[in-house]
Amino acid sequence: MTSTMRIAAGLILALLPFAATAQPMTLELTAGNMLAQTHSHAVILSVTGTFRKLSGRLDFDPAAKTCHIDVTLVVESLELPNALIRSQTMSKDFLDPATYPTQHYIGDCAGGRLVGQLTMRGQTHPFDMRLDFIATNGRLTAIHTEGVLNRYQWGLNGLQLTVGKMIRVTNDISLNGQPPRPAG
DSSP states (O other), X not given: OOHHHHHHHHHHHHHHHHHHHXXXXXXXXXXXXXXXXXXXXXXXXXXXXXXXXXXXXXXXXXXXXXXXEEEEEEGGGEEOSSHHHHHHHTSTTTTOTTTOOEEEEEEEEETTEEEEEEEETTEEEEEEEEEEEEEETTEEEEEEEEEEXXXXXXXXXXXXXXXXXXXXXXXXXXXXXXOOOOOO
């Protein structure tokens, strides 16, 4: 047996207990089990925002590694580092929650990616993210997604001189009832 075949056989054997015990599940998504964050660069500092209100649903088959997610994020609930950054981010030129109170994402797992559509500021565009399944002690405990979007595509054209155009989006979904933590 070649070393490649041994590695492949070892991976299959390691995943067998997981596949045998994994059952399809539906998880109602809340801020208690999904950590949804944005990461951007503003002039000389990095800014992380965390959505404190969200709702949705994850249908997931761990054995087949298929999923469907439908989640709505409340824009006004985006927690930011300070009042100045918050006032700029919530301004009419940027997120404008008075006019666009929610953001919506719908997607499906496909080959190590979460392939979907993001609606933000009344515009819907494709938005795909890398998808990682996280196991602890041989059990699937979380899902991590990460993608980068060009904010101009969704009409987030304000603050061009102070905020970069690319925004990294991360989501950590806990499958074991524990509060989600950002992936490494």
